[in-house]
C-alpha cells in the first residue's frame with residue numbers, strides 16, 4: 001500500500017514537473033504576436049537542438065546581429081534549450097559575398113536584393129543550415145522565414161526555403177497624431193511616445209521593428225495623413241530620426257506625411273503654390289534638413305485637397321504639379337513621394353466613386369519618376385466590400401500603389417473578428433480586363449506595366465495596447481498585410497494557417513478550426529453590415545454601428561442615403577448609363593458586364609444597380625428575401641464562431657481565449673443590432689413585411705435611431 005502511494009506520489013510529482021516544463025514561461029497576453037517561439041513537442045525540440053546547437057554569424061553589421069539574435073531567441077525557445085553563438089554553428093547566417101558561400105555557387109542572382117535562400121549545405125566540410133542572400137537584409141528575411149518554417153511544423157532536415165518580394169515598398173501608414181491619438185485607431189494611444197523621444201527608446205520600438213521585419217514590411221509612415229506641419233519642425237525631425245535609428249537594422253525606412261501648406265505655417269511664406277520658386281526652395285531646404293538627420297529617409301506621403309487638407313488645387317495647380325515639386329526635392333537623396341488619390345470634393349456633384357479617376361486619369365504620364373500614386377483598394381472608402389478602384393489598370397504610365405486599411409474603421413473596430421486576408425486577396429485577384437487576364441496584383445507588383453517602383457500600403461492597426469492591435473485576431477490582419485505585400489499571390493487561407501500555427505499552436509486540431517473561423521469572418525461582417533453591394537450605411541463621425549437613415553449631413557456624400565438610395569420602388573446606386581455611369585471608368589469588357597444587373601456579380605449588385613425590392617436573384621428569391629437571408633447568415637456565422645471558439649478553450653491559453661470569447665459575445669450582439677436596425681429601416685422605406693419565420697427586429701426603428709455611441713475611439717474631433 002505504502003509502495004503504491006509512493007508510486008502514485010512520484011507519478012504526481014513527475015506529472016507536475018512535466019506540466020511545469022511544458023507550460024509557457026511567460027504570460028500569453030498577446031505581446032509576443034506570432035513570434036512566441038514556445039517549445040516544440042519534446043522529440044522535435046530535441047531534434048532541433050541537435051541540428052542547431054549553435055549559431056554562427058559571418059559579418060558584424062547591425063542587421064546581421066539583429067538576424068542572429070532573432071534566430072538564437074527563436075531556436076532557444078523552440079528547442080527549449082539555450083543556444084550559443086559560436087564560430088562553427090549548425091545554423092550559419094552569411095551574405096552571399098562570404099567567400100565560403102560564394103564558393104558554393106548558389107543561385108543568388110535571381111533573388112534580387114531582398115530575396116533569401118535558406119538551404120541545407122555542406123560548408124567547409126560541415127553540414128549546416130545556411131541562411132543567405134545578396135544583402136544583410138535578405139539574411140534577416142531568411143532568418144524569419146526559417147523561424148516561420150520551424151514554428152509551423154517544419155524541420156531542418158534537407159531544407160530549402162527561398163522567396164523574393166514581388167513588391168518594393170511594403171509600408172505601414174500610421175494615422176498617429178502628435179498628441180498620441182490615433183485616427184481610426186482601436187488599440188490605444190500611439191506607439192510613438194513623442195514626448196519622451198528622441199531620448200527614450202521604448203523597447204517596444206524594437207519589438208515593433210522585429211514584428212514588421214518578420215513579415216517583410218520595409219517602411220513606416222510615422223504620422224497621420226491628416227498631417228500637422230509640426231512633424232516637419234527640427235524637434236520632431238530629431239524624434240523621427242531616433243525611431244529611424246531603432247528601425248534601420250531591421251530594414252525599415254521612416255517616411256513622414258507632409259502637410260502641403262507647411263511652407264506657410266513653418267516657413268512664413270505667403271503661399272504654398274508648388275510652382276512658386278520660394279515654395280520649391282523651402283521644400284528643398286526642409287528635405288535636405290531631414291536627410292541630414294535621417295540619411296536613409298524614405299520620403300513623403302501626401303493627402304492633398306481631400307477632406308479639408310491643403311493642396312495644389314488651392315492654387316489651381318494639378319496634383320502632378322504638387323507631387324513633382326516634392327519629388328524634385330527628394331530626388332537627389334533617392335527619396336520618393338507617395339501621393340494619395342483619395343480625393344473628392346463637396347463642391348463636386350459627380351458621384352463620389354468617380355471623382356478620383358476623373359481627377360487623376362488625365363494626369364497619367366505626367367508624374368516624376370520618383371512619384372507613386374497611392375490608390376485605395378476601392379473607389380469610396382475602405383468599406384467592408386468594394387469593387388476594385390477603377391484607377392487600377394487605367395494609368396499605365398504611372399506607378400500605382402494600393403492602400404488597404406488594416407485598422408477596422410468600417411468592420412467593427414477592434415472587437416469584431418474579421419480576418420481581412422480575403423478582402424486583400426479578393427481585390428488583388430480582381431481582373432481589370434484592361435488587358436487579357438490582367439489582375440490588380442499585377443498592376444501593384446509592376447508585372448503588367450513594367451514599373452520598377454511598386455508598393456502596397458496598409459493603414460496600421462497598432463497602438464499601445466498590450467496585444468498591439470486590440471485583439472489577438474486583429475494581429476492576423478497586420479500579419480496578412482505584410483505577407484501579401486511581400487507576395488500578393490500568397491492567398492488568404494495559407495497565410496491564415498501560418499498565422500494560426502504561430503499564434504496558437506501548429507497542430508491541425510487548433511489550426512483547422514481557427515482558420516475555418518477566420519476565412520468566413522469578413523464575409524459575415526459584409527453580410528450583417530452591408531450585404532449585396534451596399535456601402536457606407538454606418539453611423540456618423542465615429543462610423544460605429546448602423547445608421548442607414550442618416551440624411552441631414554452637410555455634404556451630400558457623407559449621408560448613407562446618398563449611397564443606398566432606397567425608396568419604395570427599390571434600392572442601390574445606379575452607376576450604369578442611366579445613373580452616374582461610373583461603370584464607364586472600368587475597361588470596356590468589364591463595363592459591359594457591369595452594365596447589366598444579370599451579369600454583375602451579386603456581391604456588387606447594389607453598388608452598380610438600383611433594382612426593385614422584388615428583383616429576382618439567382619437563388620430564385622426576391623432581393624428583399626435575399627437581403628434578409630444575408631443579414632441572418634452574417635449573424636448566424638458570428639454565433640457559430642462563438643461556439644467554435646468555446647470548443648477550442650482547452651487548447652488556447654486562458655487570457656487570450658477569454659478576451660476573444662468576450663469579444664465574440666459583443667460581436668454577436670452587435671451583428672444583431674446591425675441586422676435589426678437595417679431591417680427596421682428598410683421596412684420603413686419599402687413598406688414590406690418579413691417572410692414568415694423571420695425573426696422581427698428586437699426594437700422599433702425609433703429605438704435604433706435613438707442609439708448613441710459616446711466617446712468611440714479613433715474619431716477625430
Ligand code: GCW
Pocket residue numbers: 175183184225226303307342381382409
Ligand atoms: O476613411 C476616411 C477616414 C478618415 C481618413 C480618410 C483618409 C485619415 O474616415 O479618418 O483620414 O479616410 O483616408 O484620408
